[in-house]
Amino acid sequence: MSDLVKMEGITDLTKIGAELISQGAEAKTFKLNYFGMECIIKERFVKTYRHPTLDSKISNKRILQEIRSLNKCKKNGIDVPGLLFVDIVQTRIMMEFVNGITVKQFLYNNCENNYQNTQTPEIIRICREIGQQVCKIHDLNLIHGDLTTSNILLRTSTNNSTVFIDFGLSYTSTLAEDKAVDLYVLERAFISTHPNSESLFNEILQSYKDSSKNSPSVINRLDQVRLRGRKKLAFG
Missing domain, CATH: 3.30.200.20 (Phosphorylase Kinase; domain 1)
Structure with missing residues (x-):
């Protein structure tokens, strides 16, 4: 020391x-x-x-x-x-130092034809693991604050298991609203960074739903957050 x-x-x-x-x-x-x-x-x-x-x-x-x-x-x-x-x-x-690559780079390397061919077992496994781990974070009443595919690594030494990084904007909250916004940030990251990858985020969301008894209130709130987001995009 x-x-x-x-x-x-x-x-x-x-x-x-x-x-x-x-x-x-x-x-x-x-x-x-x-x-x-x-x-x-x-x-x-x-x-x-x-x-x-x-x-x-x-x-x-x-x-x-x-x-x-x-x-x-x-x-x-x-x-x-x-x-x-x-x-x-x-x-x-x-x-x-985590030896591995970001989920962003992994998807760039492994999704061909503009993300039309994404249903490989490994990609589905990673997406479902992301959903499960985000749910565990939220069950601790932690909000990551910047969930993107750049802030999730795949650890080489453990067969591409997910590692969450950059908690610099994290905070504590019990509110379903804050957890829903966290998910919405991740969804927007997929839409903007990985076009035509809606099926991947759906896998994440389904895994999130399956991972906790607390998830229904968050998912219901996510629909409201999405609606507000669409209105903001439409009207500025």
């Missing part, structure tokens, strides 16, 4: 060999071989348009919520990257 603590004073991770692999609206993600261990470091960056005190409070709140969400999922059998180290001051989370 003493070696990990030394990272607290490092402001530029590239100076210790970290490779920037992605940058989103909230954070940068680095890959690092740290003392022989491959890991991922997620670093939230300062939002200059916000007051520094407010920005610090928001960043700290979100990083703590992400840690809680990852721990809660891990304790309840949902595969997420293992936590290795947290630096609240630098707003960094060091976690396990």
Whole structure:
């Protein structure tokens, strides 16, 4: 642990060999071989348009919520990257590097003819596993907040089992409305990123329905969320 603590004073991770692999609206993600261990470091960056005190409070709140969400999922059998180290001051989370590809890339690689031929056993298995795992997350009263096919990995070492990542926008809620919106975000991700893949999301939704006695209220609310979404698209 003493070696990990030394990272607290490092402001530029590239100076210790970290490779920037992605940058989103909230954070940068680095890959690092740290003392022989491959890991991922997620670093939230300062939002200059916000007051520094407010920005610090928001960043700290979100990083703590992400840690809680990852721990809660891990304790309840949902595969997420293992936590290795947290630096609240630098707003960094060091976690396990998952060897695999995103569901997005897997579908790009394996769905031919513009997603018309998607009914392969492996694709159906993955979709049903996604539905089951999302339902387990929701049964913990966790809302992921950014469910997309880019935020679900397939772990190579366990025959493409699903791993959920990027809980940076996650929060706790018991409301069926919030869980339905989470599903709606995933549905919109399929529609926009994987055209003609409605049958795949239907497999996810059916698996979600089959996985919990709490699912009917969420599915009923999803229909209302969809209606609001269509109205928004129609009228702006």
